[in-house]
């Protein structure tokens with residue numbers, strides 16, 4: 559199964575597919591198989607590495623568009 563990574567406008571990074579997420583201690587972070595995860599990229603989530611929705615209230619802005 560392939561992995562799809564989506565940079566959500568002004569929000570999190572959505573990761574779908576057969577993935578393993580490893581913490582900075584080298585240990586895998588338990589995930590629900592087959593369920594997408596949303597990683598925080600604003601830096602303010604209280605549930606890092608996961609998004610908790612804080613980006614909606616902290617003014618986080620980031621857009622990423624493909625270039626040729």
Ligand code: FES
Pocket residue numbers: 569570571597598599600601602603608609610611612613614
């Ligand atoms: S991107 Fe959602 S809380 Fe940081």
